[in-house]
Amino acid sequence: MTLRVENIVGGYSQVPVLKDVSFDVNDGELVGLIGLNGAGKSTTINHIIGLLTPFKGRISIDGTSIMDDAEKYKAQIAYIPETPILYDELTLKEHLELTITAYGLNSDAAWAKANHLLNIFRLDNKLEWFPANFSKGMKQKVMITCAFMTDAKLFIVDEPFYGLDPIAVHDLLLEIEKVKAAGAAVLMSTHVLDTAEKYCDKFVLLADGQVKADGTLDELRALSHGENQTLDDIYLALAKENENE
Template identity: 70%
Template structure:
C-alpha cells in the first residue's frame, strides 16, 4: 500500500453556513495523479479551497502527509504547490521578482531554485521576459508563470485547477511531462479538469463529484466495471452519472 500524500475524510464545508460538500472522502497517494471531475457547481473548487486553506471545514479532516492545517499551518502549506484556474500575478512585480518571492516563501535554496527556474523558463519560452511584468501577459502566459513558480518548489502535493484552458498544445504537453517527472520522484497531483479525454489518458484514478458528494472514486477500469452500461470512455461514464444524479 502506498503512502497517502492527501487524505480527505468526511469533509463537510462550503461558504457562510451552507454546506456545499457533504461528507466528501478521498485520497491521493504518493506518485499518483488523481483527476477531480464534476460539472460546474459539483463542488470541485470548494474542495480545492478547503485543501489549500482558503475555507475552514464545518466538520471532517484534511491531512497532507499526516499534517493538518489547525495543528501546523507552516508545515501543512509548505507541502502544497497550487496552480489556480485564473492566474494570480502581482501588478508591481516582474517575472524575476515572482520567482524570487516563491523562493523566499518556500524557503528554497536560491542557486538550486534558479537553476530549475531557468530550465522551466526556457521550456515555456519565457526566458527572455524576466524583467517584464506578468500582469501585462496574456492569460496563457500568466498560466505559464504560475506553472514555473509551482514547479520550482519541492512540494509534495501539487493542486492544479483546470490547467488546460488557455494553454497552447505545446505548453500542455510540457506541463504533462512535468507532472510525470514529479510523480516519478514521489510527489502527488490532484488535478481538476473538464478536459476528460486528456484526463482519461494521464490520470491514475478519478474522483467524480456530483452535487457536493463523491459519486465514485477509482481507476478507469473500476469505473467501467461499476457502470457497464455507461460506455467505455471517461466522458461517457461521467455524462451517464451526471444525468442519473440529476434524476435522483
C-alpha cells in the first residue's frame, strides 16, 4: 500500500496553505508528520482524508484518488483525530457496531479485534456508557479502538498522545507496530518528538506549508550536517531557520 501525495497546493481559501507538498507513505511504514503550529500538518491531513479538495496536485492510495473512486479510497483509511469525535446519543457498543457497518466488516472478526482493544484500554466494562461519561483520554481510547478494529490499509493518527496516560501510549504504539507488521501504512502527526524518534521509520518536516525535509533520521541528519543530532535538534534548527526567513 502506498499513500502518494504529489505536488499538493491547497488550503481553506484563495490563499494556499500548502505549497507544492509531496511525500509517500509505504506499506509497513510509520511516517511522522512534524512541524510547528501553523506549518500545515492538519491541512495536509484534511486533504488526505477528503475534507478538503486540493487546488492542484493529486493524492492517491495504491493509484486510486478520491476523484477516481471516493468509496474505494475512503474505505482504505482509518482516522484518529486530535480531538475525539463521538455521537452523544450512542453508547460505546453502538459506536463499535456503527464502525462495523460503515466499513462492511465481518462482525465476528471485528468484535474479536474490538474486545482485544477494549481489554487493553480498560474499556471492556463500559460498553453501555455514553460519551458524556468518558474523560478526554477515554474518548481518545474509543477512537483508537474504532480505528484499529478495522482492516484499513492506511491509518492516519493526528496528535494521538494528548490525554493518554503512559500505559495507554505504550499500548497504542504496540497496536501501531502490529498493523505495520501486517502491511499497513501509518501517518502520524505529533509534537512528542522523543517518541517519534524512537518509533517512526521516516519523517516529513513541514514549515510554512512546504516540505523542508523528508526521510529517515539519518537522512535528516545528513541534510542538517549533524551526525549525532536528535529529531528535537533538527526540529529546533528548522524552527529557527523558518523564523529568520
